[in-house]
Amino acid sequence: MDHDVVLAADIGGTKISAGLVGADGQVHRQSEVATPATGPLLEEAMRELLGSVAEGASPRAIGLASAGPVDPSAGRVSPVNIPAWREFPLLDLVGAIMPGVPSVLVGDGIAAALGEHWLGAGQGVEAMLGIVVSTGIGGGLVLGGEVYLGPSGNAGHIGHVVADPAGPPCSCGGTGCVEAYASGPSMVRWARGQGWTGLDARALSADAGRGDTIALAAFDRGAQALARGIAATATVCDLDRVVIGGGLSAAGEVLFAPLRRHLEGLLTLGYARRLTVVPFGLGRSAGLLGAARSALPTAQFEFPTPA
Known part of the structure; x- marks a missing residue:
């Protein structure tokens, strides 16, 4: 050893x-x-x-x-x-x-995708996107069965795909990025603006699991933005699978159910509709x-x- x-x-x-x-x-x-x-x-x-x-x-x-x-x-x-x-x-x-x-x-998003393709939920998959939903939104691509780094080493950075040009400012300096809607701090910030009084993303997940209206709306809003980024990537890269992990993925169906629902309406082309979305197999x-x-x-x- x-x-x-x-x-x-x-x-x-x-x-x-x-x-x-x-x-x-x-x-x-x-x-x-x-x-x-x-x-x-x-x-x-x-x-x-x-x-x-x-x-x-x-x-x-x-x-x-x-x-x-x-x-x-x-x-x-x-x-x-x-x-x-x-x-x-x-x-x-x-x-x-x-x-x-x-x-x-x-x-880190590329590493997570590489780990999942090696030993986790992406084993044997030809084209996949790995996403980390946490403090930020990271991502990594596997294309042709191999991790794709891109010329700069930053390919797959889905958190800074624009979900809505008229959306809120993002910490990257852009506007309306997926991360500005779907990261833990972004969801918490929006929920507090709607009157939710919890402390953090973990509390938001717990409240959503108990059926709190504002917490559920925060997850739905974040999932919609994430679905837009995934749909665009799936259409461009002809993906088979998306694997999702990170702290917020622990919310389970609170995140995955609205995400799949929004994807159902966004994936309009036949080849893109084969996409499956699953949690990380390797967790943290x-x-x-x-x-x-x-x-x-x-x-x-x-x-x-x-x-």
């Missing part, structure tokens, strides 16, 4: 998780922390988390998944939902924490496993030849 593993980290606006992962996808050690609000605390959290998870092990490579946009070639990240990091040299930081170990950087581990999978080619594992 100490040598035939990669160190993987999944960095999002809510949490940072890290683990040691084998070539078979088995997670040998895992830990997570809440994402700090300031740059110095973020850097310290990364040092402590990676150091504690890797203690006593010799990982062959490091796979990093970060909320985006990301710049894999430069090793820098500018996550929309982590304001403390703008053009932050993430690979340099990790290189200082784990000197001599090669690192690979991918967007999808991004971490996808980060690990992205590092496996760099790790160059050597296994005994069968007799």
